[in-house]
Amino acid sequence: MKYIYGPIKSRRLGLSLGLSLSLDKTCNLDCIYCQWGRTPITVSERKEYARVDEIISELKSWLQNNPYEAKELHFVTLSGMGEPTLNTSIEELIKQVRKVTSASIAVITNSTLLGDSLVRKSILGADLIVPSLDTVDPEIFKQIDRPCTDIKLNEIIDGLAALRKEFRGKIWLEVMLVSGVNDDIRHIEELSKSIQRINPDKIQLNSPVRSTAEKNVLPVEKAKLVKIKNILGDKAEII
Numbered sequence: 001m002k003y004i005y006g007p008i009k010s011r012r013l014g015l016s017l018g019l020s021l022s023l024d025k026t027c028n029l030d031c032i033y034c035q036w037g038r039t040p041i042t043v044s045e046r047k048e049y050a051r052v053d054e055i056i057s058e059l060k061s062w063l064q065n066n067p068y069e070a071k072e073l074h075f076v077t078l079s080g081m082g083e084p085t086l087n088t089s090i091e092e093l094i095k096q097v098r099k100v101t102s103a104s105i106a107v108i109t110n111s112t113l114l115g116d117s118l119v120r121k122s123i124l125g126a127d128l129i130v131p132s133l134d135t136v137d138p139e140i141f142k143q144i145d146r147p148c149t150d151i152k153l154n155e156i157i158d159g160l161a162a163l164r165k166e167f168r169g170k171i172w173l174e175v176m177l178v179s180g181v182n183d184d185i186r187h188i189e190e191l192s193k194s195i196q197r198i199n200p201d202k203i204q205l206n207s208p209v210r211s212t213a214e215k216n217v218l219p220v221e222k223a224k225l226v227k228i229k230n231i232l233g234d235k236a237e238i239i
């Protein structure tokens with residue numbers, strides 16, 4: 001299988017089958033905590049990095065060959081090695097996935113392209129969007145997510161707020177917290193203001209536990225995670 005990974009059982013999504021929208025790591029960020037390792041070259045161009053018909057044909061054969069798991073599937077999750085909204089066919093892919101399975105559809109995105117109304121429109125057919133926002137400080141953004149130069153943090157935040165108004169499904173905003181990088185309490189208070197404006201259904205706090213792109217990327221200790229969760233309010237949970 002070139003585009004399918006899993007299924008993976010998680011507390012967050014239940015049984016979820018992943019679809020990658022590119023063959024290799026294709027991303028406009030180079031996050032220090034990325035589980036796929038370094039981004040060889042960050043790309044900002046949107047194009048059809050993988051073809052919808054090829055992905056759907058793989059999905060159909062997986063569903064046929066795994067009837068028991070196919071019936072139990074909670075989510076088909078568009079994510080994979082990189083940023084799925086870089087693929088210009090994501091809207092069509094969501095439509096085609098809907099035709100072949102009754103599982104819900106989730107999109108996991110790094111949020112960088114959500115300032116573009118066409119990108120937002122392309123994912124409105126999903127049931128759940130899990131966007132990331134690690135910081136509201138441009139310097140920390142450069143340090144933790146190492147973006148392509150054309151990405152503007154204020155446009156990401158505006159895009160997330162616009163998505164909330166346009167999307168009828170659930171939004172679970174993910175914040176990846178790295179010890180000593182974006183876990184300062186004053187920074188969390190600033191982040192909290194932007195998150196209130198975005199108004200997601202849930203705020204999911206994560207901290208790196210698997211191998212990461214860079215060495216010495218450390219998780220935030222439990223007591224501090226709880227403090228951060230309390231600052232972010234009732235919608236926040238530690239995952």
Ligand code: SF4
Nearest residue numbers: 027029031034082110
């Ligand atoms: S956005 Fe996701 S895929 Fe891209 S570098 Fe960051 S963690 Fe890795």
